[in-house]
Amino acid sequence: MCAEACPVSLLPQQLLWYSQAEDHERLEAHNLFDCIECGACSYVCPSNIPLVQHYRSSKSDIKKAQEEKVKSTQARERFEFRKQRIELAEKEREAKRAARREAAKQAQASTGTDAMADIVAAAQARAAAKTTSPEQELAKLQRAVSSAEMRVEKAQVKLDSALENAEPTEKINILSAALSGAQQKLEKAKVRLAEHSN
Amino acid sequence: MAFRQVSSPHAHGAQNTARLMQLVVWATIPGLIALTWHFGWGSFINVMLASITAVISEALILKMRRRPVGFYLGDYSAVVTAVLLGLALPPLCPWWVVVIGTVFSVVIAKQLFGGLGYNPFNPAMVGYVVVLISFPIEMTTWVTPLALLPDGITHPDFLESLKLVFFSTSPMDGVTGATPLDSFKHAAGLTVDQIYQQDSLFSQAMFAGVGWEWVNLGFLVGGIVLLGSRVFTWHGPVAMLVTLALMSLIFWDSGSSQSPGSPLMHLFSGASMMGAFFILTDPVSSAVSNRGRLIYGALIGILVYIIRAWGNYPDAVAFAILLANFTAPFIDNYTLPRTYGHTDRRKATERLEDK
Structure with a gap:
């Protein structure tokens, strides 16, 4: 009589049976998800079986199982893709290594001295590219000399004012050391400029 | 609470x-x-x-x-x-x-x-x-x-x-x-008319067999009451009785000595009506859908006739119903009703991968 009561023509008896057996495939084949949970079957059931409760619990079980299936599929796909990616990277690296080994072998095969000469020539070329022109070098040295002169003057002024104000001996010592250091640097800059001019 | x-x-x-x-x-x-x-x-x-x-x-x-x-x-x-x-x-x-x-x-x-x-x-x-x-x-x-x-x-x-x-x-x-079904079983070589003349079970009966016709009418009345109070649907009993009548009509053989009896005799003899309305309508052991019950009832009708006509037992309702009970889950698998909103009937054995 439940089957006659059902407004969407389901078979409540079978659904209950498979619901208790947790047979999800059979439940879906019996269109469990078309159940609108109206409760007509339960209303007429002489045995007072809470049919709709069983169906609802089965529905949520099935949904949960489906979600878990989707999740596990995604996880598997991710894992497989990662494995593939790592394999690919490893292969590329292996290919590079092989290419380098091949190049080295070929270099070995052609005469060894030539290879060395090539390397030296290349290093020389790189060094030549780095060196600046003589005019730039001269200007740079002149700038160094003038800035050193400026620093000597500043140090002289500081030392003079300290002597006038009768500052403590430690400070005067430090200032005079700074002045002599600046004077030495000026000397060196002048020497370098002179060397360059020659 | x-x-x-x-x-x-x-x-x-x-x-x-x-x-x-x-x-x-x-x-x-x-x-x-x-x-x-x-x-x-x-x-x-x-x-x-x-x-x-x-x-x-x-x-x-x-x-x-x-x-x-x-x-x-x-x-x-x-x-x-x-x-x-x-x-x-x-x-x-x-x-x-x-x-x-x-x-x-x-x-x-x-x-x-x-x-x-x-x-x-x-x-x-x-x-x-x-x-x-x-x-x-x-x-x-x-x-x-x-x-x-x-x-x-x-x-x-x-x-x-x-x-x-x-x-x-x-x-x-x-x-x-003897019962009417016994008489037919053991009256080899006699035509139906001869049996009806010789056997007082039939000669004094109204239409089927003395006493048995009334017993079956009694169960028919009870069954119609149950049908009216919607205890079961008409599909099972009607399918069984119609099939039984059809089978006895097909093999009636115009009342020769080979004939296993008339449709009326089969419908109102033995346990026909009791089986049709009180036994095969058991909601637990029968098929569950209306179409399934039609097939289930028809199967019982066929089996009852086959065992009555050619088997060793004079009546067969019990055997037929037990045999049909075996098939009920199988019938159920292939007779799902068309659910509202669907265009096709489905099969219970359908697997999700098949779609």
Whole structure:
């Protein structure tokens, strides 16, 4: 009589049976998800079986199982893709290594001295590219000399004012050391400029 | 406060199993009256004895299964099984036949499979077949209908019947005879007309067989009452009766000596009506969809006719229904109704990957 009561023509008896057996495939084949949970079957059931409760619990079980299936599929796909990616990277690296080994072998095969000469020539070329022109070098040295002169003057002024104000001996010592250091640097800059001019 | 039921419906119809079962018991009354009128007190004693045995054995097995005894006895299912078995057994058969059949029905065919709602086979028919195969002599001895008894002899009265049931060691003499189906089975070489002339079972009958036509009419009335109170749908009984009539029409053979009998004789003989309305409509062991019930009923009709016409037993309703019970789950798999909103019927065996 439940089957006659059902407004969407389901078979409540079978659904209950498979619901208790947790047979999800059979439940879906019996269109469990078309159940609108109206409760007509339960209303007429002489045995007072809470049919709709069983169906609802089965529905949520099935949904949960489906979600878990989707999740596990995604996880598997991710894992497989990662494995593939790592394999690919490893292969590329292996290919590079092989290419380098091949190049080295070929270099070995052609005469060894030539290879060395090539390397030296290349290093020389790189060094030549780095060196600046003589005019730039001269200007740079002149700038160094003038800035050193400026620093000597500043140090002289500081030392003079300290002597006038009768500052403590430690400070005067430090200032005079700074002045002599600046004077030495000026000397060196002048020497370098002179060397360059020659 | 916890709600017993949290989802819809939040109300329940007035119907319950006990009422349904009581209704079935009441609906057998016309048939029982006809049986008692034509065949004496035997059937009444069978029904009573079977009911008492069923209640006691159900209580014991429930106790052993540690189930609430009062609750399950209160659903009257054991009584229905007992009443149907009692009606099916021959009147005035020895008491132990009734007791063994009933105990087997209730304990083994029903409770050992899990109780009401879990039995794959109709319990009453299992009990009936067990005693039919075990005690063929007791089970095939039928009382002669009242109208055919010789003058001066009547059926034993109630007390005498009780004595016969409980203390008689040999099958009764004098008041036993063949049933219409027996007559047809053993009347080889006679045409249907000759059988009808020679056998008083038919010559004095209205349309089928003396006594039996009334018994079957009684069950037909009871069945129509149940159909009217929507205890079951028309599909199963109608399919069975129509198929039985069609089969007997096809093999009628215009009443030659090979003919197994007319449609009317088959419809109103033996357990045809009782089987159609009271046995095969069992909601537990039958098919569940309307289309399934049509197939299930038709299968029973075919099987009943085949066993009656060409088998060793004169009647076959019990065998046919048990065989059909085997097929019910299979029929169910392929007869799902078309669900609202779907264009096609589905199969229960459909796998999700198939789509």
